[in-house]
Amino acid sequence: MKEKLRSITSKALPPFIALALVFILWMYACGSGSVPKFMLPSPRDVAQAFAEDWQLMLMHSRVTLTETFIGLALGIIIGFLSAVVMDRFRIVKKMLYPLIIISQTIPTVAIAPLLVLWLGYQMLPKIVLIILIVFFPISISLLEGFSSVDADTVNLMRSMGAGRVQIFRYVKIPSALGHFFSSLKISVSYAVVGAVLSEWLGGTEGLGCYMTRVRKSFDYDKMFAVIIVISVISLLLIWLTGFLQKKCMPWEKINKMRST
Amino acid sequence: MTALEVKGVTFSYDNSVNVLENINLTLREGELVSLLGVSGGGKTTLFNVIAGLNRPQSGKVLLNGQDVTGQTGKISYMLQKDMLLPFRTIEDNVALPLIIKGVKKKEARKTVEKYFERFGIEGTQKKYPAELSGGMRQRAALLRTYMFSGEVALLDEPFSALDTLTKSDMHRWYLDVMENIKLSTLFITHDVDEAILLSDRIYLLGNKPGTVIDEIVISEPKPRRADFNLTEEFLQYKRQIIAKIQ
Numbered sequence: 001m002k003e004k005l006r007s008i009t010s011k012a013l014p015p016f017i018a019l020a021l022v023f024i025l026w027m028y029a030c031g032s033g034s035v036p037k038f039m040l041p042s043p044r045d046v047a048q049a050f051a052e053d054w055q056l057m058l059m060h061s062r063v064t065l066t067e068t069f070i071g072l073a074l075g076i077i078i079g080f081l082s083a084v085v086m087d088r089f090r091i092v093k094k095m096l097y098p099l100i101i102i103s104q105t106i107p108t109v110a111i112a113p114l115l116v117l118w119l120g121y122q123m124l125p126k127i128v129l130i131i132l133i134v135f136f137p138i139s140i141s142l143l144e145g146f147s148s149v150d151a152d153t154v155n156l157m158r159s160m161g162a163g164r165v166q167i168f169r170y171v172k173i174p175s176a177l178g179h180f181f182s183s184l185k186i187s188v189s190y191a192v193v194g195a196v197l198s199e200w201l202g203g204t205e206g207l208g209c210y211m212t213r214v215r216k217s218f219d220y221d222k223m224f225a226v227i228i229v230i231s232v233i234s235l236l237l238i239w240l241t242g243f244l245q246k247k248c249m250p251w252e253k254i255n256k257m258r259s260t
Numbered sequence: 261m262t263a264l265e266v267k268g269v270t271f272s273y274d275n276s277v278n279v280l281e282n283i284n285l286t287l288r289e290g291e292l293v294s295l296l297g298v299s300g301g302g303k304t305t306l307f308n309v310i311a312g313l314n315r316p317q318s319g320k321v322l323l324n325g326q327d328v329t330g331q332t333g334k335i336s337y338m339l340q341k342d343m344l345l346p347f348r349t350i351e352d353n354v355a356l357p358l359i360i361k362g363v364k365k366k367e368a369r370k371t372v373e374k375y376f377e378r379f380g381i382e383g384t385q386k387k388y389p390a391e392l393s394g395g396m397r398q399r400a401a402l403l404r405t406y407m408f409s410g411e412v413a414l415l416d417e418p419f420s421a422l423d424t425l426t427k428s429d430m431h432r433w434y435l436d437v438m439e440n441i442k443l444s445t446l447f448i449t450h451d452v453d454e455a456i457l458l459s460d461r462i463y464l465l466g467n468k469p470g471t472v473i474d475e476i477v478i479s480e481p482k483p484r485r486a487d488f489n490l491t492e493e494f495l496q497y498k499r500q501i502i503a504k505i506q
Binding site for chain 1: 308311312313332333334335336337339341343345346347348356357359360361388390391408
């Protein structure tokens with residue numbers, strides 16, 4: 001118990017203090033009148049905006065989250081499959097790898113309007129954009145994880161009579177889990193941002209649409225409120241990923257304890 | 261009864277220089293036979309051939325009289341590195357060879373459970389490899405090898421990564437365990453003392469290409485005296501071997 005308390009104070013306290021400082025600075029900037037109110041709403045204005053519009057925001061959040069989850073799931077599946085194929089067939093890796101890298105140099109902001117143009121104003125273009133964002137880090141990290149497996153271990157498995165599929169299941173996949181989760185942590189926050197970004201460009205529902213609407217009506221307090229909502233959603237998803245990682249990789253905790 | 265027989269095995273990686281040349285050796289049931297030679301002399305390559313990972317250019321590997329040349333899944337081996345999978349508990353690591361053979365996980369765990377005490381690793385079932393000392397991990401790795409094949413085991417310098425004290429501890433443990441289970445073992449080492457202490461017979465391997473130079477029988481009965489390595493006979497063997505290797 002005491003130890004837990006100590007770990008909370010040593011881990012959670014410094015960022016909490018930093019956050020509090022930012023908050024105080026924000027309050028001061030608004031209160032002193034050095035920044036005009038229409039440019040920077042005060043914390044109280046933002047809180048009021050929340051109170052006014054929370055039902056609406058909840059509804060839009062639901063849409064954005066749905067897009068995010070579907071996009072994430074499909075992105076992970078496609079990323080996984082492509083990593084498996086690239087790991088199995090070297091020629092496919094040689095062909096696809098540069099293509100994938102090049103595809104990543106195209107800015108998301110540039111693809112998004114095209115997707116809206118091609119696929120309409122419904123959920124589809126948003127989901128496709130998220131897939132495009134998520135697929136890359138997942139696929140590359142899994143591929144790296146698969147090939148991080150020691151050749152001697154593979155030989156040992158082979159000597160036991162294990163086939164390709166068994167080596168994959170018992171060695172390669174668990175070995176790649178760590179890589180997978182660290183890229184998933186990045187991917188979830190990118191996915192949320194991707195969803196919002198594509199909602200800006202068209203559609204009627206979602207936090208991005210809500211954002212565009214309040215911006216056009218100069219409701220900057222609501223704008224700030226929705227930014228906070230998006231941040232909180234991202235943080236929750238990152239936390240959830242970390243939680244899943246702990247559940248899926250119980251050995252991590254021990255290995256970490258040993259190494260410190 | 262002959263458990264394992266290697267007949268005229270010649271092997272080269274790219275059909276140019278022979279790494280192994282006309283290797284002949286036999287391993288009788290319940291015997292421990294060492295292959296002693298300098299590092300880089302092709303001993304590990306020979307094991308890869310016996311385990312079926314590499315196919316020899318000529319020659320045969322016979323297990324209980326059956327030709328198993330180039331077939332994996334018949335004879336397993338254990339290396340200097342324990343190669344326990346860090347993400348599986350000890351019992352799941354040990355049960356892996358059974359699971360690969362198609363045994364259900366629950367059943368496999370039950371089967372391996374019986375051996376934990378005999379191998380001196382009772383209580384480590386639910387632990388992860390990172391929680392165990394080097395010696396304990398090697399014991400678990402040996403149990404895994406045994407679970408794979410209760411007949412023939414290939415051990416490639418299994419104790420050479422351990423410190424001296426742990427090593428002699430492991431030797432005592434090994435001889436002790438082998439009293440109870442009759443495992444025919446082919447043992448690679450470059451440690452002359454270890455070879456004399458553990459083996460029934462020793463094959464001396466020459467270097468480049470790897471060939472069998474000589475065979476030495478250690479006639480000291482098993483189980484061996486605790487101070488066998490301090491006796492005159494022991495030194496006699498040692499002198500004989502060192503003279504032949506040089």
